[in-house]
């Protein structure tokens with residue numbers, strides 16, 4: 311057994327308390343062995359956590375990692391015109407190598423800011439998986455299906471590809487990669503495709519992940535045509551089935567009404583709250599406190615870097631807390647401890663990934679946050695600091711599956727300079743092809 315010891319830090323425990331302890335990790339199983347004072351120094355490899363907080367690695371439960379290539383390419387527009395006029399034309403030009411380069415850039419940024427696991431909906435999934443394998447991160451990935459504007463044959467091909475990659479790559483990268491069937495949304499994928507392919511996802515034993523209730527524009531046609539709320543329609547086509555072993559989960563849920571919140575709680579449907587993307591595209595604000603109160607599993611996501619515009623989950627935590635209060639006119643809503651839980655354990659639960667808790671037997675997915683900056687002084691309450699004062703730049707070390715991905719702010723698994731250079735070059739080339 312080779313061990314990793316994270317020494318001399320304070321540790322954020324699953325109940326939200328903080329205690330002085332070392333964390334000892336079995337690097338072969340990737341699990342935490344123990345959390346006790348003074349147990350780390352004799353480990354094979356050590357990480358210094360003095361003046362730092364060891365927290366569960368953050369989980370970005372909804373993103374499109376390769377969209378880093380379109381960061382800052384089209385801003386200040388609502389979702390529908392942003393997608394149709396700018397994003398989709400550029401994405402039509404993407405090559406597998408572009409997607410690999412953009413995904414690596416996204417992972418570099420995520421590792422730098424303490425994220426250890428993510429959910430990725432995109433295309434060229436084999437290349438995405440190869441990049442994840444290299445980075446050492448954990449992810450649930452899928453091929454996003456869009457059928458609007460396609461003939462029947464092309465629509466079926468797209469959906470069949472999503473099922474095929476979900477089957478092929480589940481368990482890849484030593485089990486760090488899991489998969490899902492990922493229809494883009496209830497309005498960009500036809501009813502026929504849902505009815506035919508959701509059962510196939512069930513046969514493969516993979517969950518379904520999609521965008522739901524993101525904008526009013528997406529809700530209205532469903533309510534008008536079907537006289538059902540979107541979550542109800544989703545259930546009608548087979549999603550959020552409590553009898554399924556897999557947890558289906560939706561991104562956004564902005565316009566979910568109280569009946570939909572009830573339903574999601576009842577059936578255990580997960581929600582990924584993406585506050586920055588929802589503010590930037592003026593989509594609205596999800597009823598997050600109501601979801602938490604009802605017992606809906608909630609995680610946090612950045613969405614793609616083109617609608618955020620970064621992948622730093624510390625920013626998401628602050629946004630979630632701030633807008634959660636503003637939207638409900640209640641300063642006690644979406645409180646810091648709940649936000650930290652959403653960004654860690656909540657995201658892991660929603661995405662069905664290990665991690666999110668620092669305790670013996672849990673996956674050793676960890677972020678070590680330096681506390682020595684003036685903006686984190688004095689340390690009255692470290693959970694408060696994580697949400698309201700810290701940023702991803704405060705992260706010193708990142709560990710996933712027991713392996714050190716970043717030591718002293720240097721990413722070990724990806725060559726930062728080469729990744730940034732390749733992504734810039736490909737991004738400029740991509741947009742010039744699209745124009």
Ligand SMILES: N[C@@H](CCSC[C@H]1O[C@@H](n2cnc3c(=O)[nH]cnc32)[C@H](O)[C@@H]1O)C(=O)O
Pocket residue numbers: 374389393397398401431432433453454455456468494521524587613614617
């Ligand atoms: N196979 C599909 C690709 C779908 S991938 C997932 C898609 O979600 C898009 N996307 C990114 N952010 C958002 C959002 O906030 N809402 C809805 N879609 C988004 C993204 O641009 C990408 O096209 C095709 O042939 O077009």
Ligand SMILES: [Zn+2]
Pocket residue numbers: 372373374521561613614
């Ligand atoms: Zn999205």
